[in-house]
Amino acid sequence: MRAAVFTDYGEPLDVREVDDPEPDPDGAVVAVEACGVCRSDWHAWQGDWDWRGLDPVPGHVLGHEPAGHVLKVGEEVERVSEGDHVAVPFNLGDGSCHRCKTGHSNICENRQALGLQPDAPGAFAEQVPVPHADHNLVKLPEGVSSTEMAGLGCRFMTAFHGLAHRADLGAGDWFVVHGCGGVGLSAVQIATALGANVVGVDLVEEKLDFAE
Ligand SMILES: [Zn+2]
Ligand SMILES: [Zn+2]
Numbered sequence: 001m002r003a004a005v006f007t008d009y010g011e012p013l014d015v016r017e018v019d020d021p022e023p024d025p026d027g028a029v030v031a032v033e034a035c036g037v038c039r040s041d042w043h044a045w046q047g048d049w050d051w052r053g054l055d056p057v058p059g060h061v062l063g064h065e066p067a068g069h070v071l072k073v074g075e076e077v078e079r080v081s082e083g084d085h086v087a088v089p090f091n092l093g094d095g096s097c098h099r100c101k102t103g104h105s106n107i108c109e110n111r112q113a114l115g116l117q118p119d120a121p122g123a124f125a126e127q128v129p130v131p132h133a134d135h136n137l138v139k140l141p142e143g144v145s146s147t148e149m150a151g152l153g154c155r156f157m158t159a160f161h162g163l164a165h166r167a168d169l170g171a172g173d174w175f176v177v178h179g180c181g182g183v184g185l186s187a188v189q190i191a192t193a194l195g196a197n198v199v200g201v202d203l204v205e206e207k208l209d210f211a212e
Pocket of ligand 2: 093094095096097098099100101105107108109110111
C-alpha cells in the first residue's frame with residue numbers, strides 16, 4: 001500500500017510503498033477513505049511530545065482521525081465484518097480492563113494512541129490496522145460519509161464529552177468559548193445543538209466568522 005511516511009522532525013512526509021498491514025487475531029484492517037489532519041499531528045511531527053512518549057521515529061505513519069470500510073478481520077472478531085463502514089477512535093482501548101468495561105476506553109490502562117505511538121501506526125495511508133476491533137471500531141449510520149466523519153475527528157468527541165458529559169450543558173445555559181480553533185468551533189456547534197446561548201471569543205476575525 002501507499003503511505004505518507006514520517007522521515008524526521010519538521011521534514012516533509014514521504015509518500016511511498018510500504019507493506020500492507022495484517023490484522024491481529026482480534027484485530028482488523030480498515031481501508032482508509034478519509035483522515036482528519038490535527039494539531040496533534042503537527043506537535044508529534046515537530047517532536048514536541050517526546051516527554052509523553054509520543055515521538056515518532058523515521059518510518060512511522062501519523063494520522064489518527066480515519067474513517068473507511070473494513071477490509072480484513074482476524075479470526076476472533078465477531079461484531080464487525082468485512083465491508084462495514086466504520087470510524088476508528090484516536091484512543092484505542094484493550095476492551096478488557098476495568099476502565100474499558102465501564103465505558104472509559106479513552107483512558108484504558110493499556111491505551112494506544114493511534115498514529116502517535118510506534119506500536120499503533122496511523123492512517124495517513126491506504127490501510128490502517130486496528131487492534132481489539134470488536135471493542136474499538138464504531139459502525140457509522142447510513143448517510144454519514146467517511147469525509148464527514150473524518151472532519152469530526154478527535155475535536156468533536158473532545159468537545160462533546162466536555163459539554164454533554166462533564167459540564168452537563170443544557171437549554172438556556174450561557175456558554176463562552178475562549179479560542180475558536182478545531183475543538184472550540186466543535187464546542188460552538190455542540191453547545192448550540194444542546195440549546196445553550198453561545199459566546200465565541202478569539203483574536204482572529206476569520207475564526208470568529210466561522211463561529212458565527
Ligand atoms: Zn486529532
Ligand atoms: Zn482497557
